Amino acid sequence: MLLELTGVSKRFGPVEVLSEVDLSIDAGEVCALVGDNGAGKSTLVKCVAGIHAIDGGSIAVEGEVRDISGPRDAAALGIEIVYQDLALCDNLDIVENLFLGRERRRGIVLDDDSMEQLAAETLDSLAVRTIRNLRQNVASLSGGQRQTVAIAKAVLWNSRLVILDEPTAALGVAQTRQVLELIRRLADQGLAVLYISHNLNDVFAVADRIAALYLGRMAAVLDAADTTQSQVVELITSGRSGSLGLTDTNGART
Amino acid sequence: MSENLETLHDASEPADATAAPGAPDPMGAVVAHVRGYLANVRSGEVGALPAVAGIVALCLFFGMAKPVFFSVGNLANLFGQGAAVVCIAMGLVFVLIIGEIDLSAGFASGVCAAIMAVILTDLGLSWPLAIGAALVTGTIIGLTLGALVVKLGIPSFVVTLAAFLAFQGIALIILKEGTNITIHDATVKAIAGGNLERWQGWTLLAITIAGYGAVQVSRWRRRIGRALVHEPLAVVVARIAALAALLSGTVFLLNLERSANPQIISLTGVPVVVVILGVLFTIWSFILHRTRFGRHLYAVGGNREAAVRAGVNVDRVRIAAFVICSGMAAVGGVVAASRAASVDPNTGGSNVLLLSVGAAVIGGASLFGGKGTVRAALLGGAVVAIINNGMGLMGLSAGVRFGVTGAVLLLAAGVDAASRGRGAIFGRH
Ligand SMILES: Nc1ncnc2c1ncn2[C@@H]1O[C@H](COP(=O)(O)OP(=O)(O)OP(=O)(O)O)[C@@H](O)[C@H]1O
Numbered sequence: 170m171l172l173e174l175t176g177v178s179k180r181f182g183p184v185e186v187l188s189e190v191d192l193s194i195d196a197g198e199v200c201a202l203v204g205d206n207g208a209g210k211s212t213l214v215k216c217v218a219g220i221h222a223i224d225g226g227s228i229a230v231e232g233e234v235r236d237i238s239g240p241r242d243a244a245a246l247g248i249e250i251v252y253q254d255l256a257l258c259d260n261l262d263i264v265e266n267l268f269l270g271r272e273r274r275r276g277i278v279l280d281d282d283s284m285e286q287l288a289a290e291t292l293d294s295l296a297v298r299t300i301r302n303l304r305q306n307v308a309s310l311s312g313g314q315r316q317t318v319a320i321a322k323a324v325l326w327n328s329r330l331v332i333l334d335e336p337t338a339a340l341g342v343a344q345t346r347q348v349l350e351l352i353r354r355l356a357d358q359g360l361a362v363l364y365i366s367h368n369l370n371d372v373f374a375v376a377d378r379i380a381a382l383y384l385g386r387m388a389a390v391l392d393a394a395d396t397t398q399s400q401v402v403e404l405i406t407s408g409r410s411g412s413l414g415l416t417d418t419n420g421a422r423t
Numbered sequence: 424m425s426e427n428l429e430t431l432h433d434a435s436e437p438a439d440a441t442a443a444p445g446a447p448d449p450m451g452a453v454v455a456h457v458r459g460y461l462a463n464v465r466s467g468e469v470g471a472l473p474a475v476a477g478i479v480a481l482c483l484f485f486g487m488a489k490p491v492f493f494s495v496g497n498l499a500n501l502f503g504q505g506a507a508v509v510c511i512a513m514g515l516v517f518v519l520i521i522g523e524i525d526l527s528a529g530f531a532s533g534v535c536a537a538i539m540a541v542i543l544t545d546l547g548l549s550w551p552l553a554i555g556a557a558l559v560t561g562t563i564i565g566l567t568l569g570a571l572v573v574k575l576g577i578p579s580f581v582v583t584l585a586a587f588l589a590f591q592g593i594a595l596i597i598l599k600e601g602t603n604i605t606i607h608d609a610t611v612k613a614i615a616g617g618n619l620e621r622w623q624g625w626t627l628l629a630i631t632i633a634g635y636g637a638v639q640v641s642r643w644r645r646r647i648g649r650a651l652v653h654e655p656l657a658v659v660v661a662r663i664a665a666l667a668a669l670l671s672g673t674v675f676l677l678n679l680e681r682s683a684n685p686q687i688i689s690l691t692g693v694p695v696v697v698v699i700l701g702v703l704f705t706i707w708s709f710i711l712h713r714t715r716f717g718r719h720l721y722a723v724g725g726n727r728e729a730a731v732r733a734g735v736n737v738d739r740v741r742i743a744a745f746v747i748c749s750g751m752a753a754v755g756g757v758v759a760a761s762r763a764a765s766v767d768p769n770t771g772g773s774n775v776l777l778l779s780v781g782a783a784v785i786g787g788a789s790l791f792g793g794k795g796t797v798r799a800a801l802l803g804g805a806v807v808a809i810i811n812n813g814m815g816l817m818g819l820s821a822g823v824r825f826g827v828t829g830a831v832l833l834l835a836a837g838v839d840a841a842s843r844g845r846g847a848i849f850g851r852h
Pocket residue numbers: 181186204205206207208209210211212213
């Protein structure tokens with residue numbers, strides 16, 4: 170397993186936002202993380218990213234338990250996150266955004282040409298054809314193109330796990346499809362992808378497995394192929410569906 | 424599912440502004456390049472255009488109103504009059520890029536000039552020490568302002584407004600309640616008053632053009648070597664030729680005799696201050712566009728949160744911007760003191776700050792952050808200097824001159840706000 174969460178708990182003051190969450194993701198698969206507003210999806214991502222320290226449980230990368238205490242630690246382990254609000258600079262061009270904070274240099278001089286070349290190769294390898302001019306400012310890009318840049322930024326660094334928090338939330342139909350296609354391609358290239366979304370059609374379009382969070386607890390982790398949308402809806406809204414899901418609760422926390 | 428997605432690519436992307444590698448039709452490539460530039464202008468990326476258009480229009484206007492405006496003597500004068508403001512504006516650009524403001528830059532230059540004057544005259548020490556002390560003072564001022572803004576989180580507007588008042592007071596104290604210190608040191612006076620020999624001017628010109636040409640051509644060839652999108656060679660050559668023509672013309676004119684009484688004292692050659700401005704321009708442009716620090720400045724101004732997440736040391740970048748601003752204010756103070764050959768409590772006061780901010784904004788820096796170049800300070804400074812010089816020649820009163828300069832600053836800020844709006848409207852499809 171590339172990433173393995175065991176019994177991860179997180180509390181903000183008296184509120185337990187995550188309790189005993191287990192989740193594992195393998196290389197080459199898209200795992201979707203679903204759950205209602207406030208279920209704790211973004212919090213879980215931030216724990217993996219090292220933005221929040223976990224209060225219990227462990228996070229293992231390739232079988233080794235790791236203490237991730239910041240975005241740099243996560244990046245060093247090959248974990249990249251594409252946040253809900255895209256972290257792009259509108260006044261910089263695509264290449265400049267892709268390499269922000271990790272610029273290539275010759276001596277003290279920026280090596281813009283080699284960065285542009287590597288950016289072009291990366292976008293090529295992702296079969297991105299919606300972006301032609303790498304030197305245009307990000308401000309002039311469409312929502313889908315911006316999302317593409319944000320994702321490309323995450324895979325530029327030999328990353329092994331890419332986490333996307335609602336990457337298609339603000340996109341139209343065609344651009345959503347482009348991004349989903351890109352997500353699928355990341356997994357096909359051997360990366361592990363954790364994909365958070367509220368849109369079950371999108372989830373079923375790309376995910377290999379679906380993990381449903383219910384009030385901070387992992388209700389179930391299922392193979393997408395043997396699951397129906399209505400089962401997932403039930404898991405999201407009540408934490409259980411038939412024999413699946415949490416057994417001890419009807420919404421009340423213990 | 425991926426089959427049907429394959430076909431869903433956005434076919435309505437705008438055509439590339441620049442030539443594809445190995446474009447077969449050189450004329451078409453040039454046309455495409457020009458078209459791309461015009462498209463950028465329409466979408467709000469006006470760049471240096473307003474300032475250049477302003478310079479041309481103002482020169483024509485003042486030249487027709489007062490033919491003496493076009494005299495060689497007045498040309499040399501313009502550089503001297505504008506130099507201090509351009510220096511301060513160059514520093515302000517760095518602070519504007521990160522989305523902050525420094526209202527104290529004018530009086531900071533006054534304090535630094537006063538310290539230099541006291542060391543030269545009262546203490547009788549040498550000019551390198553005096554100028555060094557002025558620059559160190561500027562650096563310390565910048566560190567202090569930057570720390571207050573960045574570490575304590577006080578808005579730069581408030582911090583530098585307080586400093587504006589405080590520095591005024593410090594200058595008064597240093598100059599013992601308003602005495603005027605005259606500067607006798609020949610080297611310091613030569614900064615704004617000296618001229619190069621004719622041959623020195625031509626030599627520097629040759630070095631400048633050769634250097635610029637080499638950088639441009641080697642960059643062009645490198646991009647071809649990597650099969651990257653590149654400009655047509657004709658555009659590169661045209662740019663080098665345009666710079667060469669402009670600079671050669673300037674050197675030629677400045678090498679003409681411009682003394683009113685050549686028999687008594689001859690006055691020729693490129694002013695030293697032009698060389699100083701040229702060197703500062705080159706250094707700061709390099710730092711802004713070719714180094715990681717410069718890239719991070721723009722990133723911090725564009726989206727600070729993104730810079731933080733990308734691992735940029737945002738605090739350090741922001742403090743450095745304030746240090747550069749105050750440091751350049753010190754340079755401006757030295758230049759102003761040299762030109763006046765004296766320092767008084769009003770050095771760097773009056774409208775100096777307004778003109779410097781105006782210069783940066785007129786040149787294309789944005790008060791909203793994220794945008795600005797060293798070239799903006801130079802071009803905007805030229806506009807400001809020409810307005811003041813021309814209105815002076817026309818004999819207009821100080822009141823009218825202040826009013827007109829204020830109106831021009833407002834106009835530039837309006838263009839800034841409008842082009843931002845256009846970018847937002849036309850940028851996203
Ligand atoms: N920094 C914080 N301090 C206190 N409580 C927090 C903090 N961050 C999140 N929470 C709480 O934790 C719970 C889970 O929030 P989280 O953002 O993880 O939900 P989510 O599943 O991502 O929801 P959404 O679908 O709306 O994005 C919410 O009740 C939220 O109020």
